[in-house]
Amino acid sequence: MLSIKNLHASIGEKEILRGIDLEVKAGEVHAIMGPNGSGKSTLASVLAGREDYEVTAGSVQFLGKDLLELAPEERAAEGIFLAFQYPVEIPGVSTTNFLKSAVNEIRKYRGEDPMDAVQFLKMFKEKMAYVNIDQSLLSRALNEGFSGGEKKRNEIFQMAVLDPKLAILDETDSGLDIDALRIVAEGVNKLKGPDNATIVVTHYQRLLDYIVPDYVHVLYKGRIVKSGTKELALELEERGYDWIKSEVDQ
Amino acid sequence: MLTAELNNSLQEIAQNLGLESVQGKALQEFISKGFPTSKWEEWKYTSLKDFNGIARNWSPKANFTLSSSLDWADFVVQTSNGYVSWDKSRIQEGFALLSFEEFLQKCPQFESTWSKKNPLLEQNSLFDLNVALNPQHMVLWIKKDTEVTKAILHQYQVAASENASAVQARWLIYLEEGAKATFIEQQSSTGSGDILSNFVQEIFVEKGAQFTYLKEQDFQTGVSHVDHTFIYQAEGSQVDTFTFSLNASLIRNNLHFYIEGPQVVSNLNGLYVPGENQLMDSHTVVDHRMPHSESNELYKGVLMGNATGVFNGKIFVRQDAQKTNAFQSCRNVLASTRATMNTKPQLEIWADDVKCSHGTTTGQLNEEALFYMRSRGISLPAARTLLLLAFVQEVINKVEHTEMRELLTEKIVSKIQQSVDLSN
Numbered sequence: 001m002l003s004i005k006n007l008h009a010s011i012g013e014k015e016i017l018r019g020i021d022l023e024v025k026a027g028e029v030h031a032i033m034g035p036n037g038s039g040k041s042t043l044a045s046v047l048a049g050r051e052d053y054e055v056t057a058g059s060v061q062f063l064g065k066d067l068l069e070l071a072p073e074e075r076a077a078e079g080i081f082l083a084f085q086y087p088v089e090i091p092g093v094s095t096t097n098f099l100k101s102a103v104n105e106i107r108k109y110r111g112e113d114p115m116d117a118v119q120f121l122k123m124f125k126e127k128m129a130y131v132n133i134d135q136s137l138l139s140r141a142l143n144e145g146f147s148g149g150e151k152k153r154n155e156i157f158q159m160a161v162l163d164p165k166l167a168i169l170d171e172t173d174s175g176l177d178i179d180a181l182r183i184v185a186e187g188v189n190k191l192k193g194p195d196n197a198t199i200v201v202t203h204y205q206r207l208l209d210y211i212v213p214d215y216v217h218v219l220y221k222g223r224i225v226k227s228g229t230k231e232l233a234l235e236l237e238e239r240g241y242d243w244i245k246s247e248v249d250q
Numbered sequence: 251m252l253t254a255e256l257n258n259s260l261q262e263i264a265q266n267l268g269l270e271s272v273q274g275k276a277l278q279e280f281i282s283k284g285f286p287t288s289k290w291e292e293w294k295y296t297s298l299k300d301f302n303g304i305a306r307n308w309s310p311k312a313n314f315t316l317s318s319s320l321d322w323a324d325f326v327v328q329t330s331n332g333y334v335s336w337d338k339s340r341i342q343e344g345f346a347l348l349s350f351e352e353f354l355q356k357c358p359q360f361e362s363t364w365s366k367k368n369p370l371l372e373q374n375s376l377f378d379l380n381v382a383l384n385p386q387h388m389v390l391w392i393k394k395d396t397e398v399t400k401a402i403l404h405q406y407q408v409a410a411s412e413n414a415s416a417v418q419a420r421w422l423i424y425l426e427e428g429a430k431a432t433f434i435e436q437q438s439s440t441g442s443g444d445i446l447s448n449f450v451q452e453i454f455v456e457k458g459a460q461f462t463y464l465k466e467q468d469f470q471t472g473v474s475h476v477d478h479t480f481i482y483q484a485e486g487s488q489v490d491t492f493t494f495s496l497n498a499s500l501i502r503n504n505l506h507f508y509i510e511g512p513q514v515v516s517n518l519n520g521l522y523v524p525g526e527n528q529l530m531d532s533h534t535v536v537d538h539r540m541p542h543s544e545s546n547e548l549y550k551g552v553l554m555g556n557a558t559g560v561f562n563g564k565i566f567v568r569q570d571a572q573k574t575n576a577f578q579s580c581r582n583v584l585a586s587t588r589a590t591m592n593t594k595p596q597l598e599i600w601a602d603d604v605k606c607s608h609g610t611t612t613g614q615l616n617e618e619a620l621f622y623m624r625s626r627g628i629s630l631p632a633a634r635t636l637l638l639l640a641f642v643q644e645v646i647n648k649v650e651h652t653e654m655r656e657l658l659t660e661k662i663v664s665k666i667q668q669s670v671d672l673s674n
Contacts, residue, residue: 048625076627088622092640098626101636106627158626
């Protein structure tokens, strides 16, 4: 599904990704872990198409297409979803209006007819159950005055509505208490299927108690320096990142 | 300063008016001042310097073209090039439309209100020009405790003629004690050509009266519209104004509120959306002269193409106006890198027990928000449109009159969409 080869990316003069290789297949869950400043969030942003970063080398194929050639909205229409670490406040635009625009723009891209109000109502109702989100929250201006938990829950609700092929969760656990974490993780798990894949970017292991990864990769200084199964995450939890740093730095 | 040629032709008109007449004197006053240029403090960003050399037809004829059948207004009155026309059969009990002279005869008590009205706070040669040359000084008189059910609609139109022209129109609205009315004014133009549209409107709102005034300004290219709206409010009255500036080569709005009694509420709402080669200038004055009153001002602008916007908001709180609450907010989005916005809030407070605040902001659309929306599949033009519409909605949604709210939404959406599509 996703094939990243020798990906290099910089912001300004500073190179942050220094040759990432990663293969993700349908049905898989990959965790990207690593110490602060290792390039985790940059990788997520580059995949979603944030224009602040310049890709200097390498390639990213997504379902047979050159992802790096596509605008952010085209990537979304192709099936990529980024759950933001810090969801942005959109004053004056309700979640429902926002998602209606998003869904119909994506349908237009795919050559499908727009959905009408009745279809939306039905679909929203169905998806609301995934993350236990309240209707009143969806009528408010998107993310404006939302608590940390409400913002993250709203991200997962959006994900449920947009039904992506590849979901990238960028530090979705940050700022969440344990109950909110469980609700968000349950939502993600319900959306998991044989045809879609998930990349979980996280600093801590605790989210991985709920979203169990098939593979764990450790990012350090812009490269994947170690890959393994979920046991690697447990080892990191126990021993920290220092042993990996010293292995790499030697 | 006027060019010699223009000076001579206006002198000739002044002679014909009679040099000692009110009109003749006003015209001479205008001739001595000329059109405002950027050297005038209040016209720094809206210079009419070029107008000092443009020969015009100073008394264009009426040219009525609008239809007046509308089910959402109780009464429709039209102004064409300053001349007024209305269906007399639709006049209802409780209000009247008549000339200023006739009004003074029928309503002698107004004489004292009129004579003690405050002098204008700004040097304003266009006001003199209007006094000199307006063809018909009309009065809309809404009588004591009358409640206008739907709305009174004023279709204000200027029509282009072969040569450049100058239109003067002058209105007065008088709401007696306890009267309540919604007044909708649709300003527009026909034909293409250079028109100076110079409109003076004085509104007197007596004790406990309530007045909602919705102004839509949608002119063709070539029209420069200067709008003077002066509102005088007595005790316990409430006035809500909504000024929507959609299209014209140039719009200058002078909106003044004179608060002359306690427990007065004044709400000023404005939205301007200038595009390519358009300039829109809002100069507002709220003059708190008496205690225990409040004013709320919310102005917003979206500037597209190479548009220029100006906002100057003055609030005066005089020494006697204790316990005044006065709030002002002006927020602008530059939707293009070529657009310019000039803002100047100006508060002068002499009373010590008052609450006043003001804030002006001018910025661009939030890049983070745009990326967030794009990452959900919304294209860049659609994302920009969505954010801009959300921004203007705050003002539009305050309009209670459903048909006008829908009409304005439609027009503003289409203007913003067009501009966003062009820029991509």
